[in-house]
Amino acid sequence: xxxxxxxxxxxxxxxxxxxxxxxxxxxxxxxxxxxxxxxxxxxxxxxxxxxxxxxxxxxxxxxxxxxxxxxxxxxxxxxxxxxxxxxxxxxxxxxxxxxxxxxxxxxxxxxxxxxxxxxxxxxxxxxxxxxxxxxxxxxxxxxxxxxxxxxxxxxxxxxxxxxxxxxxxxxxxxxxxxxxxxxxxxxxxxxxxxxxxxxxxxxxxxxxxxxxxxxxxxxxxxxxxxxxxxxxxxxxxxxxxxxxxxxxxxxxxxxxxxxxxxxxxxxxxxxxxxx
Amino acid sequence: xxxxxxxxxxxxxxxxxxxxxxxxxxxxxxxxxxxxxxxxxxxxxxxxxxxxxxxxxxxxxxxxxxxxxxxxxxxxxxxxxxxxxxxxxxxxxxxxxxxxxxxxxxxxxxxxxxxxxxxxxxxxxxxxxxxxxxxxxxxxxxxxxxxxxxxxxxxxxxxxxxxxxxxxxxxxxxxxxxxxxxxxxxxxxxxxxxxxxxxxxxxxxxxxxxxxxxxxxxxxxxxxxxxxxxxxxxxxxxxxxxxxxxxxxxxxxxxxxxxxxxxxxxxxxxxxxxxxxxxxxxxxxxxxxxxxxxxxxxxxxxxxxxxxxxxxxxxxxxxxxxxxxxxxxxxxxxxxxxxxxxxxxxxxxxxxxxxxxxxxxxxxxxxxxxxxxxxxxxxxxxxxxxxxxxxxxxxxxxx
Numbered sequence: 034x035x036x037x038x039x040x041x042x043x044x045x046x047x048x049x050x051x052x053x054x055x056x057x058x059x060x061x062x063x064x065x066x067x068x069x070x071x072x073x074x075x076x077x078x079x080x081x082x083x084x085x086x087x088x089x090x091x092x093x094x095x096x097x098x099x100x101x102x103x104x105x106x107x108x109x110x111x112x113x114x115x116x117x118x119x120x121x122x123x124x125x126x127x128x129x130x131x132x133x134x135x136x137x138x139x140x141x142x143x144x145x146x147x148x149x150x151x152x153x154x155x156x157x158x159x160x161x162x163x164x165x166x167x168x169x170x171x172x173x174x175x176x177x178x179x180x181x182x183x184x185x186x187x188x189x190x191x192x193x194x195x196x197x198x199x200x201x202x203x204x205x206x207x208x209x210x211x212x213x214x215x216x217x218x219x220x221x222x223x224x225x226x227x228x229x230x231x232x233x234x235x236x237x238x239x240x241x242x243x244x245x246x247x248x249x250x251x252x253x254x255x256x257x258x259x260x261x262x263x264x265x266x267x268x269x270x271x272x273x274x275x276x277x278x279x280x281x282x283x284x285x286x287x288x289x290x291x292x293x294x295x296x297x298x299x300x301x302x303x304x305x306x307x308x
Numbered sequence: 309x310x311x312x313x314x315x316x317x318x319x320x321x322x323x324x325x326x327x328x329x330x331x332x333x334x335x336x337x338x339x340x341x342x343x344x345x346x347x348x349x350x351x352x353x354x355x356x357x358x359x360x361x362x363x364x365x366x367x368x369x370x371x372x373x374x375x376x377x378x379x380x381x382x383x384x385x386x387x388x389x390x391x392x393x394x395x396x397x398x399x400x401x402x403x404x405x406x407x408x409x410x411x412x413x414x415x416x417x418x419x420x421x422x423x424x425x426x427x428x429x430x431x432x433x434x435x436x437x438x439x440x441x442x443x444x445x446x447x448x449x450x451x452x453x454x455x456x457x458x459x460x461x462x463x464x465x466x467x468x469x470x471x472x473x474x475x476x477x478x479x480x481x482x483x484x485x486x487x488x489x490x491x492x493x494x495x496x497x498x499x500x501x502x503x504x505x506x507x508x509x510x511x512x513x514x515x516x517x518x519x520x521x522x523x524x525x526x527x528x529x530x531x532x533x534x535x536x537x538x539x540x541x542x543x544x545x546x547x548x549x550x551x552x553x554x555x556x557x558x559x560x561x562x563x564x565x566x567x568x569x570x571x572x573x574x575x576x577x578x579x580x581x582x583x584x585x586x587x588x589x590x591x592x593x594x595x596x597x598x599x600x601x602x603x604x605x606x607x608x609x610x611x612x613x614x615x616x617x618x619x620x621x622x623x624x625x626x627x628x629x630x631x632x633x634x635x636x637x638x639x640x641x642x643x644x645x646x647x648x649x650x651x652x653x654x655x656x657x658x659x660x661x662x663x664x665x666x667x668x669x670x671x672x673x674x675x676x677x678x679x680x681x682x683x684x685x686x687x688x689x690x691x692x693x694x695x696x697x698x699x700x701x702x703x704x705x706x707x
Contacts, residue, residue, distance in 0.1 A: 120658050137698045148695060161524065161655040174650065177521025177528030178618075180658035191694035213691040218673060223657035224523055225621060229670075230663040238670040240659035247686065293662070293669035 089275045091308050092134040092149075092194070098301035100128035100155040102184060103287070103294040121159045121182070128155035128301075134192050136307070144195040149211060151190070151248075156183045161224060178224035184295045186217040186286060188248035199276075205259035207278065208252070215248035215286045217295045244288035244295055252282030254305060278305040349403065351483050351496040354395030358446075360388045368393050374638060376541075379505035380476065381446045382638040386468035386509055392444040394498070396483065401438045403492060407431035408482040409449050415494050418484060427482070428454050442483075449479065450507050468509055474539060474636070476508025511642030512540040512634035514597075520650040524657070525624055527650040529608075529617040531632060539636040545617045546595060546644065547607035548586075550627040553594040586629040590649035594629075597646045601633045609635075627651045 130153025136145040158181040163172055190213030198204040221228040221240035228240035257277045258265030268274040280303060286296035357368025358379075374380075381390070396405065408414045410427030417424040428451075431444040447463040450471075484495035499505065516533025529545055584597035594602045608619040612634070622628060630650050634642035659670070 120661055138701050146694070146698065148691070148698070159658065161657045162661070164654060164656055172522075172653070174520060174522045176523065176655065177530075177616075178523025178526055178655060178657075182658060189691060191691055214688045219669075220673075221657070221659040221662075223659065224618070225525055228657050228659035230660045232663065238659075238663060239672055240670050241673055242669045242671060243673050244669060291668040293667060 087269055087273045087275060089145075089307050090136055092132075092136060092147075092192075092305055093308065094132040094134075094151075094280070094303055094305040096128070096130040096132060096151075096153060096301050096303040098128060098284075098303075099125050099299045100153075100184070100186075100297050101126070101299060102155075102157075102182070103296050103298075120162070120180070121157045124157075126155055126157045128153045128186070128299075130154070130186075130301075136192075136194070142197055142201065144193060144197060144207070144209075147192050147194075149188075149190050149192045149213075151188045152185070153187075154183075154185050156181055158182075180224065180228065181222045182219065183222070184217055184219045186215065186295065186297075188215045188286070189213050190248055190250075194254075196276075199256050199259075203259075205256035207254040207256065209250075209254065209282075210252075211248070211250040213248050215246045215288065215296065217244045217246075217286075217288060218242075219244065219293060219295045242293060244292040246286060246288030246290075246294075246296055248284075248286045250282050250284040250301075252280055252284075252301075254278035254280040273308050274306045276307045278307075279303070280305050349485050349493050350399040351405070351485065352397040353483070353496065353498055354397065356395070356498065357393045358390050359393065360385075360390050362388045376637045377503045379500035379503065380638045381450060381505075381507035381509070383468060383471075383509040383511075383640045385446055386450050386507070387465055389463075389465070390446045392446065392449075392481075394442045394444065394481075394483070396433075396440050396442060398436055398438050398440070398485075401436055403436055403485045403487050405433045405436055405440070405442065406482075406484045406486055407442055407444055408484060409452075409479045410482070411477065411479055414480070414482040415484065415491075418482070418491060422455075424454060426454070428452055429457055429459060430481075432459050444481075446507070450509065452477070471509040474508070474510040474512055474537070474640075474642075476506050476510075476539075478504050478506035481505070508539075508636070508638060509640060511640040512537045512636050514631075514633055514643050514645035515543070516645070518630070518632050518645050518648055520630060520648050522650060522653055523618075524655040525621045525652050527619045527622060527628065527630060527652060529619070529630065529632060529648075531615050531617065534612070534634075537634070537636075540612045540634050540642075541637045542612055542635045543610055543614075543617060543632055544601070544606055544635055544641070545608040545619055545630060545632050546601045546605045547619055547622060547628040547630050547650075548592045548594045548602065548605045549623075550590040550592060550629065550649075552592045554592065584644075584646070586631075586647035587649050590627045590629040590647075592629045595631045595644060595647045597631065598643050601631065601641055601644050603641070622652045624652045624654050 130151060132149050132151040134147050134149035136147040138146045140146060158179045160176050161178045161180055163176070190211040192209060192211050194207055194209040196207040198206050198208075219242060223240070229237055230240075231237055255278060257279060265276070268277065282301045283298075284301050285298050288294045288296045356379075357371065358373075359366040359368050359371050363371075394407070398405070406418070407430050408418055408427050409430045410417075410425065412425035412427050414425075414427035417427045418429075430448040431442050433440050433442050445463065447465075447467050448460045451460050451463055451467050453460060481498040482495055483497070485492040513535050515531045517531075519530040519532065521528040521530070527545075527547070531543055534540065534543075584599065586592050586595050594605065607622065607630075608617045610617050617632065619630075628650050629647050631644040631647045633644050636642070663670070
């Protein structure tokens with residue numbers, strides 16, 4: 034306080050002859066005030082002030098989440114009350130996937146509209162089972178052979194990402210929806226090779242196929258740049274990454290009809306970047 | 309007549325002395341010259357190779373070299389009596405060359421009549437040209453005869469048997485010049501490059517326990533009790549149908565019922581029998597614990613880090629005697645583990661259960677799936693509309 038007063042007193046004489054753009058003469062002359070400029074701290078960059086965005090044309094997602102194919106619900110589930118487990122049991126299996134979007138059009142004050150291509154992979158395994166009613170003494174020896182259902186879901190979807198909140202209102206959330214065509218390759222290994230059975234017409238059916246259906250998702254993305262704006266600026270400068278997100282999505286795929294329904298309803302989370 | 313040479317005056321007597329002196333000088337110079345030449349004798353090894361006499365193609369360039377320890381001698385190499393080929397360039401062409409093997413100072417030891425340390429002679433060449441090729445059969449190396457100074461010849465396959473050291477013997481080859489029974493110079497050596505050379509004819513020890521689980525057309529073997537053997541590379545299972553190889557006239561099936569117990573994971577676990585024979589439930593004389601496995605009955609192989617062997621396809625409802633042996637990094641098979649019984653049996657796999665319950669689909673990735681849901685068609689149409697709209701929009705904006 035004493036120093037401030039002294040400085041203020043010293044400056045009073047100077048300020049009487051100069052015009053300050055920051056303080057009026059009466060303010061300067063007021064006790065405790067100074068015409069000395071405040072130290073210049075850099076202003077924290079904020080989203081609304083960022084004008085250094087590089088062009089944004091695409092998004093990339095690294096995806097992870099549980100995956101429970103619907104087939105298990107309908108065809109291989111034991112009868113209610115039988116006390117038996119489903120073939121693959123109740124253990125949660127996971128998928129790992131990628132998605133790349135082309136953001137083809139920016140709707141003013143809404144967001145981006147584009148198309149996306151996705152790929153993921155999941156598998157589930159379980160021990161093969163004794164034949165129904167079998168009581169062979171060989172079953173004194175435990176079974177060590179597994180069936181594995183491999184699923185490679187893919188999709189082509191239209192993607193609407195509503196980023197008006199983040200762009201214009203500084204709320205770091207982006208909502209999005211996806212809808213389009215789903216396609217999944219699947220194959221079954223029975224422990225010896227690709228599984229197969231012979232149908233009632235004597236035709237050998239091999240356990241691999243592709244299923245086609247629909248794919249939809251609704252999700253929200255949290256803009257990580259909001260946590261560390263300077264890092265976001267550096268990423269854009271160095272790598273052209275405009276925004277990075279963590280996202281949560283509810284995804285639904287359905288492959289009904291005369292095909293194995295390896296679609297799923299599940300949560301997916303992951304990291305996304307827009308470039 | 310007086311002859312003045314270099315200030316000396318020689319009489320007739322002196323001339324005789326002069327001739328004698330000249331002759332002696334020439335003789336000494338010749339000996340010195342030869343000696344100097346011998347001391348300066350250099351031996352340069354060319355590109356070393358090997359071949360197998362049993363192979364149709366004996367070109368060393370076409371020999372199938374192992375990626376690991378290509379210059380080591382394995383049991384199979386010894387049985388095949390592979391031959392090392394050493395192309396050699398000599399700076400002088402008039403000496404005998406000997407090839408010694410050992411892991412000692414063979415330059416110092418070779419001249420000794422006894423106690424030559426760990427050095428033994430494995431090959432030689434006489435009447436040398438400047439460019440020669442010396443061939444050394446690997447059995448000469450494996451024989452490791454420390455008492456003999458003559459070159460072994462035409463050794464039989466019996467030298468490959470009886471080795472017990474699974475770590476093997478690393479050796480250095482010495483190429484030494486000799487003249488009239490005396491060593492000349494220090495020769496040169498070859499150590500087999502970065503991975504060395506030597507001989508190792510014994511495979512790794514077997515796992516101390518195996519546990520069998522059954523499958524359809526297959527058995528699953530869990531391996532336990534492996535020693536921490538750095539030489540171990542892989543594990544191989546051997547499956548012999550019950551009764552295979554039994555001579556009704558001489559073989560007697562052991563009386564005990566079984567050697568099997570139950571392992572912690574539920575599989576059948578081996579409890580060693582005193583004889584090593586297969587249990588009576590799956591007896592075959594072809595599989596005996598602690599003996600060499602029958603190569604023709606190999607039924608599955610895995611890397612040593614894998615604790616489980618899934619066998620190749622076996623016959624359902626046939627009882628097999630099963631044993632496991634290790635294999636080391638140069639392909640030596642180890643001895644068999646304890647023998648276990650296992651019987652593959654038909655099982656239901658997922659796709660069979662799925663099909664039996666009315667599941668659809670299958671037949672191959674390219675098979676038609678006519679029953680795809682209506683939602684997929686709607687999705688396809690909608691996606692097409694989005695793409696078309698975006699294209700129109702982009703075209704207009706460019707215009």
